[in-house]
Amino acid sequence: MLTIFGDRYRFCDGVTRRNFLKIGGLALGGLSLPQILRAEAASGAASGTAGNSHKAIIMIFLPGGPPHQDMFDLKMDAPAEIRGEFKPISTNVPGLEICELFPRLAGMMDKFTVIRSIVGATGGHDSYQCLSGWGDGGLDARSGHTSLGSAVAKLHGPVDRAVPPFVSLAPRMGHTPWANPGEPGFLGKAYAPFKPDGEGMANMVLNGVSLDRLSDRKTVLSQLDRIRSTCDGKGVMTGVDSFNERAFDVLTSSKLVEALDLGREDQRLRDRYGRGFNENKDDGGPRLLDNFLVARRLVSAGVRCVTLAFSRWDWHGGNFDQGRTEMPLLDQGLSALIEDLEQRDMLDDVSVVVWGEFGRTPRINSNAGRDHWPQVSCALLAGGGMRTGQVIGATNRLGEYAKDRPVHFQEVFATLYHNLGIDVAHTTIADAAGRPQYLTDVRQPMPELV
Numbered sequence: 274m275l276t277i278f279g280d281r282y283r284f285c286d287g288v289t290r291r292n293f294l295k296i297g298g299l300a301l302g303g304l305s306l307p308q309i310l311r312a313e314a315a316s317g318a319a320s321g322t323a324g325n326s327h328k329a330i331i332m333i334f335l336p337g338g339p340p341h342q343d344m345f346d347l348k349m350d351a352p353a354e355i356r357g358e359f360k361p362i363s364t365n366v367p368g369l370e371i372c373e374l375f376p377r378l379a380g381m382m383d384k385f386t387v388i389r390s391i392v393g394a395t396g397g398h399d400s401y402q403c404l405s406g407w408g409d410g411g412l413d414a415r416s417g418h419t420s421l422g423s424a425v426a427k428l429h430g431p432v433d434r435a436v437p438p439f440v441s442l443a444p445r446m447g448h449t450p451w452a453n454p455g456e457p458g459f460l461g462k463a464y465a466p467f468k469p470d471g472e473g474m475a476n477m478v479l480n481g482v483s484l485d486r487l488s489d490r491k492t493v494l495s496q497l498d499r500i501r502s503t504c505d506g507k508g509v510m511t512g513v514d515s516f517n518e519r520a521f522d523v524l525t526s527s528k529l530v531e532a533l534d535l536g537r538e539d540q541r542l543r544d545r546y547g548r549g550f551n552e553n554k555d556d557g558g559p560r561l562l563d564n565f566l567v568a569r570r571l572v573s574a575g576v577r578c579v580t581l582a583f584s585r586w587d588w589h590g591g592n593f594d595q596g597r598t599e600m601p602l603l604d605q606g607l608s609a610l611i612e613d614l615e616q617r618d619m620l621d622d623v624s625v626v627v628w629g630e631f632g633r634t635p636r637i638n639s640n641a642g643r644d645h646w647p648q649v650s651c652a653l654l655a656g657g658g659m660r661t662g663q664v665i666g667a668t669n670r671l672g673e674y675a676k677d678r679p680v681h682f683q684e685v686f687a688t689l690y691h692n693l694g695i696d697v698a699h700t701t702i703a704d705a706a707g708r709p710q711y712l713t714d715v716r717q718p719m720p721e722l723v
Contacts, residue, residue: 390666557585
């Protein structure tokens with residue numbers, strides 16, 4: 274439930290303005306929309322003027338740590354206790370093979386770059402490093418480093434005044450650190466992601482409140498503000514609160530609601546994405562293929578960064594049985610997303626990154642599973658004008674460590690910022706103490722990609 278109100282003032286007759294107007298179900302980092310907008314202005318956020326181009330990022334987090342050696346770095350020359358049950362298939366990139374459970378991706382690997390040598394994982398069982406690039410700061414540390422989405426919201430502001438620049442589709446999960454949507458860190462709640470709330474996003478409507486009724490309430494609220502201004506000798510209420518005005522802009526604009534309404538989409542395209550399952554897998558995320566389509570629609574509406582969490586990949590047991598279910602779902606949703614972006618001429622402007630917090634042990638355990646392995650993992654990158662159709666890095670024969678071209682998380686983030694037109698060599702953001710902080714410790718994008 275979104276509550277629209279300003280600070281707690283009383284009118285001349287003693288009636289408070291708090292809780293005067295309650296509408297719909299929009300949630301923004303635990304604050305009301307006017308509070309978010311007020312905090313933005315106080316901290317010098319952009320005014321909402323769109324730039325010359327709309328670059329964007331879609332960040333797909335695979336909670337739990339997907340098995341790199343069973344997906345995009347198969348080790349067919351390793352012993353059986355390491356090699357596993359899956360077979361490789363050829364792709365449309367000569368010499369590049371991936372798991373047989375990704376036939377759709379195999380037909381479009383020229384649109385992807387596979388990084389087989391991601392290093393620098395802290396081992397934390399959370400999304401923090403995959404959404405920020407940083408291994409420190411902690412999920413609950415308000416002074417910690419900011420996520421990419423929050424940094425972009427600060428540096429670029431919204432493309433459209435009525436569309437938040439940073440949206441997260443990460444759901445609540447049993448293992449709460451996986452549900453971190455991309456913390457704003459030292460930037461504060463003004464730059465927290467917008468989170469559509471409620472099952473199936475059904476509360477992304479004005480619950481029982483028509484636009485006519487909303488307009489009536491806005492008029493009454495304005496009248497009450499004018500009445501209050503006559504009682505306010507200090508001039509605090511000079512005119513209508515501009516932040517409430519912007520809150521109404523969001524609520525009354527159709528762009529955000531339409532982006533989240535998949536009923537407006539062509540059913541053939543929805544079938545191409547698939548539906549998946551709208552319930553969480555164990556203590557992880559849902560296998561909701563609709564979210565891949567929602568992410569594209571949000572970017573089309575003007576969102577700069579979308580984060581989502583897909584399924585649960587912490588397979589200490591039944592690794593191959595679970596893989597036979599989860600990998601084809603990822604294959605369908607991800608391939609449809611890339612195909613959709615390309616057909617809409619958006620792929621060069623939208624960067625897509627897919628990864629988890631670490632890899633899995635080379636040796637299969639007694640429960641037919643693989644355990645945590647922070648030493649190395651893999652990632653998929655697409656779009657953003659990057660050079661694709663290649664493999665970067667390599668692990669040794671057993672998939673234990675990066676043998677060639679180790680790639681740190683922060684190198685990937687430096688590249689993602691570059692794709693957004695942000696110069697990581699010179700761009701800083703002031704922290705809560707006013708000290709300039711670089712976006713990454715790496716000062717240039719990956720040369721293989723740009």
